Amino acid sequence: MEKEIIALEEEFKQDSHSAITQQDLEALRIKYLGRKSALASLFTRLPTLSKEEKITFGRRLNVLKNQITAALEEKTKGARGSEAPVDLTFPSSDIQRGSLHVLTQVSLELCTIFEKLGFCVTEGTEIEDEWHNFTALNIPLEHPSRDAFDTFYLDIPEGSENCGKFLLRSHTSPSQIRIMHDSKPPLAVISPGRVYRPDQVDASHSFMFHQIEGFAVDTGITFAHLKGVLLHFAREFFSSDVNLRFRPHFFPFTEPSAEVDISCFACSGKRPQTTDQRPKQESQKCSVCKGKGWLEILGCGMIHPNVLTACGISAKKYKGFAFGMGVERPAMLKYGINDIRLFFENDIRFLEQF
Amino acid sequence: MRFSLNFINEFIKVEMPAEKLASSLTMAGMEVEHFEKIGSDWVFDIEVTSNRYDWLSMIGIAREIAACMHKRFIIKYPQIIKKPLIKERAIFIENSKDCPLYIARSIRNVNVKEPPDIIRERIVNCGVNTINNIVDITNYCMLTWGNPLHAFDEDKLEGNIYVRRAKNGERFIGIDDKERVLSCGNLVIADEKKVIALAGVMGAKNTEVSRQTKNIFLEAAIFSPVTIRRSRRLACLDTDSSYRFERKVFGDYLECASMAASNLIEKIAQGTLAGYREAGKKTAHTQKKLTISLSSLQNYLGDTFPKNKVTRILTSLDFKVKTIGVDILKVTVPAFRLDIEREVDIYEEFIRIYGYDNITAKLPFLLEQKPKISNYHFKNELKYFLTTLGLKEIITYSICADKELEKAGFSKPVKLTNPLRLQENALRPSLLLGMMACVRYNINRAQENIRFFELANVYQHKDGSFCEDATLSLGVSLSRDSFSYLKGVVEELLKYLNISSWTLQEKSAPNFTSALSIVAGNQPVGSLGKLDESVKKEFELKEDLFFAQLDISCLLSARRRKLYKAFSPYPVINRDISIAFRYDIKFKEIEKIIRGSQAYIVDLRIVNTYEGKDLPKGYQAFTIRLFYQSSDKTLTSEEVDNLNTQIRNKLLEAEGVILR
Incomplete structure (x- = not known):
């Protein structure tokens, strides 16, 4: 034994x-x-x-x-945890993730930046009338300044309020008018939504697109505040080192008015080549700003006293700024999307990338 | 608008490189979109905003450049000769609102030929076609002063000149050789017999200056911007001339432009000024004076500026500035600035030259405001919720074709009165079409597992007006169980919103083979169902589509605040029942028998579907899992078995049901 x-x-x-x-x-x-x-x-x-x-x-x-x-x-x-070693080289399961449309994501991101500054968000209606879309915004009916706002009209009979014909809003500014008309300052509001213009569809045009309108009205609002708010937005949304350039422009509803460019976040605007006359090889130029160094992103200004008055707000007592920007353009810039039609085709292979 | 630097140099010596000029003009509001060297000249393409009619002339641009270079700009005006009076014809203006002033000069014995190089180069570089020396001179003077001119062949004029509205149906052949039928919306220049120009837009072929022309009738006029705009739109024309009239032209330069052209024709085409005639009168403009205070300027812009800087900039723009006391400036607006009306316009003039970029950015302290009524956050919450269930958001066009809507049974949509194309001529009253288009697009590209949602507005005529309602749509097309998935999503949504007493009621609906109405309380909030085979075919969908649509404001008002509900601490015990029943029996009836018999059943689920050959014909078979739980004790295995047997017996009693 x-x-x-x-x-x-x-x-x-x-x-x-x-x-x-x-x-x-x-x-x-x-x-x-x-x-x-x-x-x-x-x-x-x-x-x-x-x-x-x-x-x-x-x-x-x-x-x-x-x-x-x-x-x-x-x-x-x-001993090892499992009884037999797992073949880790097997393919993963097909996980189906839900997703927000990239335009919703960008719009939410933009709105949230302003909400954090104290703006609140309300949407207007897409069916509007001439008074809100034009007249109250200091855009006379028969005036060349209306050329920039070609508009779809609708077969809805005119109402009794002398507001003119019904139309699909060509910008989000009429919601600014409605809010200023219905509530008293102080106001700081962001209003996102769909807008419509009779544009032939191509890689950069669509008859339907999205805009974000923002404005603030109070006794002490200044142009410097407009600059501060927009600079904050650009740095939050694009990158902390972008710069803004305010170019004087004309909008009937603001005075002074400006168009705003951001320094190209791709090439940092390091080699702005507007001054260079020799045609550059396309490949040498920054693909985002086409070598200009600046990207136009929005229009803004101090709300015209006529607009405040039209909304029943004393232009003597109150001042305000307003700005409006597209959503598609910043989305295209941020994600390198080169065709606006992709947004509305809703190809799953496009949707699932965001 | 294009301008040539050599042209500008005739008025002011520009001593900065083209690049620097381009950037300083851009930053002062005259955006240079493009500039290039052509021969010895630099050509700039600028965007002229609709308020700055004065930048549509070299004089105006030179003045702006002078301000940017901090230089004073002085114009040399020609000496105006208004004699002798033209005796051959009189000028009549029908309505002074359409045309306040019309002047004409008669120039005799001209030599129509090629223009001199310098004139041709100037106008071509400014984007105007060269025709002959006479026409080119009128364009040269238009470019210089901003006032459009027109030269008629005087020998082809018959009698007096009339500025009048066209008669309906009157025909007009322009110098572009195209015939247009006019209406009373068009303002024309006519003689006794015929229309000789579409006023302010284009001259007629019948009086065009040609190589045979000997005598010139030179027109210069002020036309109403609104009239010209309507007229040229009716005629589908947009010319250099109408572009300027629409934006107003400056009356003070009218004589200058006409006189300068007359002088040049004398010099270059060897003509002789033979007469002058005018009708109407110049609208007198009062000198606009505005009082601004330095402190309100600073309060408006949010920065401090030295007074002398403000004064200097305004002066460089031809404003006259008088200082009153420490704070007050009395500003006289130059007559050519028709766009300056109030204080804020002066603020802009100052700041655009001072530089927007020189204002220090500040963040405002926003005061608390009254809350705004809005479903914005609710909609975002819904979107987030649906993505957690695995659905993808789509955004489709709100505008579609009325023909397509009709095919899907939607009648009388809100229609566009000026659609671009027939494919987009109506506003959608439902999100179905957009969903179908998007699902079709993806299926045709071999995409599977379609789970989409869209949150957008639908539009309808309502009581002589309209309604625009935020709406949610869900679209599901899976290889199997699409319907139970869609129903599950809808139920989860209703549960998530804590909507009390919701039900899904069977109903018949157009476009759907079978449909459920979603009812919260007593109010329908939406519906879901399987798309009808015929609709599927009509819209070329290769797979089945399950679709739901819910009204956002109904959901929002039916939503209830969530409160924590205690759940039973006692264990859940389950038992499976394998069952087969006839196809004509609805599951609802089986469920009623099961749930009706006792209270411990908290849930039931189908865990298996059986499709064997041993099933009797016309039967479907499932395994149903029943979940038993008590809220006040632990159920024993025996108790549950007992309860389960009772249920089995009740099921056996029912007709058309087999237990397996």
Whole structure:
């Protein structure tokens, strides 16, 4: 029996050496500790031995059993978690993620930047009338300044309020008029939404697109505030090191008015080449700003006193600024989207990228 | 508008490089879109905003450049000769509102030929075609002063000249050789017999100056901007002349332009000024004087500026500035600035030259405002919620074709009166068409697993007016179980909004094979269903589409505040029942038997659908998992078995039901 015990000890040592996985260890446990194991059969032979041998071998067998048990426990702790190794090279499951349309994402991001500054968000209606879309905004009916706002008209009979024909708003500014008309300053409002213009569809034009209108009216609002708010927006949205350039412009509803350019965030406007007359190879130019160094992103200004007056706000007491920008353009700039039609085709391969 | 630097140099010496000039003009509001060297000249293409008619002339541009260079600009005016009177014909103006002033000069014995190089180069570089020396001179003078001129072949004029509205149906052949039928919306110049020009827009072919022309009748006039705008739009024309009249022309330069042209014709085409005649009168303009205070200027712009700087800039723009006390400036507006009307206009004039970029940016302290009623945040919340369920948002056009709407059974949509194309001539009363188009687009590109939503407005005529309602649409097309998925999304949405007592009621709906009405309280908030086979075919959809549409404001008003509800701490025990029942039996009836029998069933789900050959014909088979739970004790296994047996027995009693 002595020999058999020693042999068993040796065999276990060797077997346990090569056992690595949980599965191996379970097999080892069955082999050495199971009911049909060699150890168990040795135990069953104990009653046939002499009294002294019973004590000696009984002790020996118990020690061995404890050793094996302890060794197996120790091994089990260190063994790999799973029973069989996983083939990690299998392809992943098809995870179907829900997503917001990239224009919604950009619009939300823009609105949130202004909301954090204390602006609140309200939307106007898309069906508007001439008074809100033009007249109240200091755009006379028969005037060249209306050329910039070609508009779709609708077959809705004119109402009784002398507001003219119904139309699809050509900009989000009429919602500024409605809010100023209906509530008293102080006001700081952002108004996003769809707008419509009879433009032939191509890579950069669409008869439907999105705009964000923003304005603030209070006693102490200044042009410097307009600059501050827009600079904050540009740095939050594009990158912290962009700069703004305010160019004087004309809008009937603001005075002074400006168009705002951001320094190109792709080439940082490091090599503005407006001054260079030799035609550059297209490949040499920055693909985002076409080598100009600046990107036009919005129009703005101090709200024209005529507009405040039209809305029943005292132009003597209050001042305000307003700005309006497209959503498609910043989205295209930010994500390098080169065709406006992609937004409205809703190809899943486009949608799932954002 | 294009201008030539050599041309400008005739009026003011520009001593800065072209690049620098371009950028300083741009930053002063005259945006240079493009500039290039042509021969010895630099040509600038500028955007002239609709308020600055005065930049449509070299004099105006030179004046602006002078201000940018901080130089004083002095104009040399020609000496005006108004004698002798033209005796051959009189000029009659029908309505002085259309044409306050019309002047004419008769120049005899001209030599019509090629223009001298310098004239041709100037006008061509400014984007005007060269014709002959006479026409080119009129254009040269228009470019110089901003006032359009027109030269008629005097020998082709018959009798007196009339400035009048066209008769309806009157015909006009322009110098572009195109015939147009006129109406009373067109203002014309006519003689006794015929129309000789579409006033302010284009001359007629019948009196055009040609190489045979000997005598010239040179027209200069002031026309009403609104009249010219309407007239040229009716005629579908947009000319250098109408462009300027629409934006107003400056009356004071009218004589200068006419006289300068007359002088040049004498000099270059060897003619002789033979007569002058005018009708109407110049509208007298009062000198506009505005009082501004330095402090309000600073309060408006939000920065401080030294008074002498303000004075200097305004003076360089030809404003006369008189200082009264420390703060007050009396500003006299130059007569040619028809766009300056009030204080803020002066502020802009100052700041655009001072430089917008020189104002220090500041953030305002916004005061608390009254909350605005808006469903903006609710809509965003819905959008986020739907993305968590795995749906993708789409944005489709609000404008579609009335023909397509008709095909889908939508009648009398709000229509566009001036559509660009027939494909886009009506506003959609439902989001279905956009969803179908988008699903079709993706299916045709072999995309699968379509789960879309859109949140947009729908529009309808209503009681002589209109309504515009925010609406949610859901579109699902999966390889299997599309309907239960869509129903699940709708139910999750209703649960998420904590809408109390909502139900889904079967109904029949156009476009749908089978449909459910979504009812919250007693109010329908929307519907869902499977798109009808015929609609599917009509709109060329290759796969089934399951569609739902819900009204946002109904959802918002049915929404209830969420309060935590305690759930049972006792375990849930489940039992499966394998069942088959006839196709004519609705699942609703099975569910009624199960739920009706006792209160411990908290939920039931279909875990398996069986399609074996051993099923009797006309039967469908499922495994239904029942979830038992009590709110006040732990149910024992025996209790549950007992309850389950009771349910099985009740099911067996029902006709057309087999337990397996």
